[in-house]
Amino acid sequence: MIEITGLVKRYGRTTAVDGLTFAVRPGGVTGFLGPNGAGKSTTMRLALGLEHPQEGRVLIDGRPLRAHDRPLTRVGALLDAAAVHPGRSARNHLRSLAAANGIGDRRVDACLERVGLAGVAGRRIRTFSLGMRQRLGIAAALLGDPWVLMFDEPVNGLDPEGIQWVRTLMRDLAAEGRTVFVSSHLMAEMQNTADHLVVIGRGRLLADAPIRELVAAASVDVQVPDSDRGHAVAQLAAAGGTVAADRTGLVVRGLSADRVGEVLHGAGIAVVRLAERQASLEDAYLELTGGSVEHRAQEVGS
Template sequence: MIEARGLTKRYGATAAVDDLSFTIRPGMVTGFLGPNGAGKTTTMRMILGLDYPTAGMVTVNGKPYAKLASPMREVGALLDARAVHGGRSARNHLLCLARTNHISRRRVDAVLDLVGLANVAGKRSRGFSLGMSQRLGIAAALLGDPEILIFDEPVNGLDPEGIVWIRTLMRSLAAEGRTVFVSSHLISEMENTADHLIVVGRGRLLADSGMAEFIAGSSGQVVLARTPQPDALGRALNAAGATTSTGEPGIVQVRGLTEDVVADIAFANGIRLNHLAPARVSLEQAFMELTADSVDYHGQSPVDTQPAHNGSEA
């Protein structure tokens, strides 16, 4: 279990992490989400004792990381896949870690096989692709067979097969009762992986909830109505304050009204409904809505960058 209480990290006048409190529990995959600069990596570094908090504290199984008797056997972490001596082979990199932590050579071979690097174990890591480096970093995190695992952007550089593999691995580790804490910018992948979410913005906690609860709490809920009179339904719903749009023929997407209200308006206007149901809101939609005010850098829409048309041609 990982517990943060009032965790704060300041760099001068800037608060990278601001009074952050949460608990990461065993038996589930907890996703750590936030825009760039939200404080995710800084938080993970403080968990691992690599950065010291300005205020507050964070503990691993009730102790600061620095006071764990055998850290690698209790916590495995991947923060930077490229943080490997490029002149060492994959096997020798892991052997160095194993020998300094009283871990057997047999375990080194086991994790190399687990992450799919057994066939390249003798190759120097400087020639590895980013995906292979990620696998080596994951092998190092698993080396001590720890109960707690922390992964920062573990799917970077992985191909589709690798993404499915790491997703399955993380979920299987959680199913064994381990604590799995993972950050990622691939929101759609996190939706398939995480059971629980910690969402931060500008260093502050924005959400701490289960995946389904987080998505259900989005105000962007959409109702889908199928009708042979889409234009009439759209006009009636717009008059009631809804925002509507059409997708497939006969389908009206409705925002701002519940299913019951849509049904009542259709009935009052003599409009036949063939189907009425809530549309599924994605994690990405809910995340973008929640963090809209926490994004530091906004790109322009391609539409916004088009030159104004003045009616003349070159």
Template sequence: MIEVRNLTKRYRATRAVDGLSFEVKPGYVAGFLGPNGAGKSTTMRAILGLDRPTSGEALVEGRPYATIRRPMHHVGALLDAGAVHGGRSAYDHLRVLARSNGIKDSRVVATLERVGLAGVAKRRVGSLSLGMKQRLGVAAALLGDPGVLLFDEPVNGLDPEGIRWIRHLMRGLAQEGRTVLVSSHLMSEMALTADRVIVIGRGRLILEASMQDLQDKFRRDVLVRTPTPDSLVPLLTAAGATTDLEGGAVLVQGVEAAEIATLAARNHIAIHELTPRSASLEDAYLQLTEDSLEYRTTPTSP
């Protein structure tokens, strides 16, 4: 479990993190979202003991990271895939990390195979592509078979196959009962990967919710397709709904899908489609963080 309690981190006059509190429990993937400069990386660094909080605390398994003996057995992290000695081979890089935490060389070999780097194990890290370095960073995080994992922008440099691989990997780790916290700016990918989201802006918590709760919060309407809209619309209006027609479909607000289905069945009206629609994660995120953007751009005409 990861616990962040009233965490504040100041850099002189700047508050990178401001009284932030949240929890990440085992068994699900938590998406850590926020604009550039929101404090995501600083929070992750505080969790890993790389930045000392000005006040508050960040705990892993109920204790500060710095107090954990052989921490790679408990916590795995990918913060910067480029922070690697370029002259070492991929195998030697992991072997050095393994020896520092009492991990056998056989685990290095197995981990390289798991991330798809067995074929380039002897190549120098400096010659690897960005995507390969990203996979090597993931391998380092997995090396000690930890129960807690933190990934900061893990899909950077990955091709579509690699993105799908990392998505399935993170969801698989969560299904094994591990705690997974991942930050990303790719909202479409987070929508497919995360079970919960933690949204911050200017170092403060904006929202902590499940994906289902987020969809309910940003519910737009229910799309209904029926061969007899003229029969259905008056019934919906009488039930308190507002309706609109778009492309042959009825867009319904104010009445839930189950109530629409019951109303149609009771009046022997055929329904060909009944789809509750919510804002995309990207749209919801932009609405939530509108007041927290540090850098704004002016739309340009095509």
């Protein structure tokens, strides 16, 4: 289990992580989402002791990682697949990591086999494609057979078969009771892989919830006569809904379609159209992070 409490990291005047508190529990895949610059990689580096926070703490199974003997057997991580010696072979890279943690060569060979690199274990890493380096990084994360695993963009550079393989691997690891924490920008992949989501923006927590709750947060499209629009907004807001206008009518969140109909009928407002719209993970993500994106492209002609 990973427990993050009140985590703050500043670089000069820039606050990269701003009071984060959440937990990553065993037995499931927790997706870690946020725009570029949101603080995801910094949070992972803090968890691994590669950076030191100004405030807060990170506990791995109840203790800071530095307090654990043989850390590779406690936490496995892939943060940067390029952070390897290019002149070493894949096998020798893993053997050097294994030797430092009291792990035998048999485990090295088993991990190479599991990630599909046994046939190229003797090749120098400089000859590897990005996808092959990703697989090697995953092998390094698995080397100590840890119960806590952290992956930053693990499918980067992989082909569709490789992406499917990573998805299956993550779910298999979670099914074994391990804690699996995965950062990714691929919404569809997270929707197919994760059980729980942590979403941050500008270093702050935006959501910490089961993925089914975020995706199931349907909106309701409703159209009423223009003369009644203001009254409808007031009535729906009073009933607990969040109401926004679009080109064709109103978009209501927080109320079911049946409840929207009841509220409007009770207020004597005619309903021209009423339909429930299921949210996708991408919809939910964009709504959560809309105010947290630091760099936006300007539309042509604007």
